[in-house]
Amino acid sequence: MSPKFGLGYGSPEDQSFIAKHGARCHCEAVQYEVRADPVDAKICHCTVCQVLHGAPMQWAAIFHKRDVRFIAGVEHLRFYNSALDRPERLLPCKVSCARCGTLIADEGRLMWLAFPTLFDFGAPPQVPEAFRPTCHIFYGMRVMDVDDGRPKWSGHKDRSTLL
Numbered sequence: 001m002s003p004k005f006g007l008g009y010g011s012p013e014d015q016s017f018i019a020k021h022g023a024r025c026h027c028e029a030v031q032y033e034v035r036a037d038p039v040d041a042k043i044c045h046c047t048v049c050q051v052l053h054g055a056p057m058q059w060a061a062i063f064h065k066r067d068v069r070f071i072a073g074v075e076h077l078r079f080y081n082s083a084l085d086r087p088e089r090l091l092p093c094k095v096s097c098a099r100c101g102t103l104i105a106d107e108g109r110l111m112w113l114a115f116p117t118l119f120d121f122g123a124p125p126q127v128p129e130a131f132r133p134t135c136h137i138f139y140g141m142r143v144m145d146v147d148d149g150r151p152k153w154s155g156h157k158d159r160s161t162l163l
């Protein structure tokens with residue numbers, strides 16, 4: 001792995017890194033592990049997520065980068081900063097697989113916002129409680145209602161109004 005890319009992430013040489021969950025893109029070129037449960041999980045209904053994901057909403061589970069380590073395919077990673085419209089690794093940015101196009105995560109400076117649908121939770125999937133969204137954000141932009149009893153923020157969590 002390029003040391004430049006790996007900065008802040010768990011090291012492949014770290015013997016104390018015990019993988020808890022694994023994730024991979026559709027073509028399986030990109031594979032990574034996490035050694036912790038997410039610190040939070042949420043669903044974003046903003047129009048940027050709707051367009052970039054080609055989906056009504058985006059589900060993200062948040063990890064510290066130190067709890068994430070790559071197994072394969074770092075050379076296939078593609079980056080895009082949507083705020084600046086720059087196809088570069090300018091944090092925070094989108095990370096995808098250049099080979100199959102799977103969106104993998106939003107990479108922040110310290111945090112890794114993983115897309116849990118890439119994780120192997122078994123078949124049929126048993127989603128761990130820690131991955132379940134605690135709230136919905138940018139719900140004011142939604143194209144679909146979600147009746148799950150979780151808080152719905154019009155914009156950012158704790159910085160907008162509850163709907």
Ligand SMILES: [Zn+2]
Pocket residue numbers: 025026027028029030097098099100101102
């Ligand atoms: Zn791929």
Ligand SMILES: [Zn+2]
Pocket residue numbers: 044045046047048049050058138
């Ligand atoms: Zn969004």
